[in-house]
Amino acid sequence: MARDRRRLVAWLLAGLVLAVVVALYDADRTGVSEPAAGPTATPCPDSALRCPGGSPAPGPVPSPSADPSASGSTGPSAATTPPATPSPGTGTDTGQGPGTGGPCSSPGACGFPDARTTGPRIALERHDTGDMSVKTDGMVIKGWDIRGSLDVYANDVTVIDSRITSANWWGINLRPGFSGLRVLHTTITAVPGKGPDNGGVDYAVSNMGGSSIEVGWCDVSVFGNALSMGQGEIHDNYVHDIVPFRNQGGEWQHTDAVISGGGNKGRLTIRHNTLLNPVPVHQGASAAVGLFADTGSVSSVVVDGNWLAGGAYALYGGGPGASGIQVTDNVFSAEYHPNAGAYGLVAAWNAGGAGNVWRGNRTADGRPVVPEPSP
Secondary structure (H helix, E strand, C coil): CHHHHHHHHHHHHHHHHHHHHHHHHHHHHHHCCCCCCCCCCCCCCCCCCCCCCCCCCCCCCCCCCCCCCCEECCCHHHHCCCCCCCCCCCCCCCCCCCCCCCCCCCCHHHCCCCCCCCCCCCCCEEEEEEEEEECCCCCEEECEEEEEEEEECCCCCEEECCEEEECCCEEEEECCCCCCCEEECCEEEECCCCECCCECCCEEEEECCCCCCEEECCEEEECCEEEECCCEEEECCEEEEECCCECCCCCECCEEEEEECCCCCCCEEEECCEEEECCCHHHCEEEEEEECCCCCCCEEEEEECCEEEEECEEEEECCCCCEEEEEECCEECCCCCCECECCEEEECCCCCCCCCEEECCEECCCCECCCCCCC
16 A cells, blocks of 8 residues: 555656646747747848848838938928838947947948948859850849859849959840849959950949849949949948049049939939949049939939948939939948048039938038038
């Protein structure tokens, strides 16, 4: 009888221990190993327009503030203009940077793209393609180290985790009538003195198509007008070390980190890039962001959360006919010129244009940037 009681007690103790183990396991499974909501450190998926922790999806248009740099229309046309929300990562861990008006010491130190956060993420295989025409819809070029250029006569082409070293007019060119080009995590460069334009190269990425393209997390250098398009998503890129050259007419080629010639039918978004134009003015420097009415009025452009430096002016704002231009939360750096550009911070800003908004723009040392009135 005593032996039966001891056996029963042993079984009860074993059951109690088992229950405790199961409870601890269940708590661990549901409370610790379940992934938390929000951004993660995983690599950006190839199909993602924006990575976790990257540029946010557009939100509502912010209301006017007391920011001394703020300007623009507050009527119905401004209220219906698509948004320009600040990009994350544009301040340091101490809360300084463009979002707070505090100082920002350098692009990389303040969360802007640089050589560490752009370009291919995988090992590359050399491809001596020369100047290659792409004519297959949906083609994906991944992991290629290309000696040559890509001329795209197809829809929905993706170039990702690659390197292009071009001696052509362009690195990648989308032809008229085609759409859907995406260039991601790619280095696009050239060899100075070996381009067709009297030893120079003109466009790292050119959008001759009639629809939006995407250029993201790319390391771009050498090309005179690095990213050239009227509509597209330009985000998280590092444009630097533009090289001056005399074009075939014997004149210094104008240089811009991003250029748009106006007359666009779609939206151009330039968000969270480092855009550097170190070229001296006497050798053709134009802008870090040049919005020019060369082929028509400039409209529907967002310039948000970028680091801008160099050019004659760091930013050309589109001129008298420009509308729907939102310039918000950018940092204007004095790394090449005391006023960001050789002649000043910004030119051709149309403060009275319908839907034009200027807000939250600062110099790298934290001073508000206020555009001068257009003549």
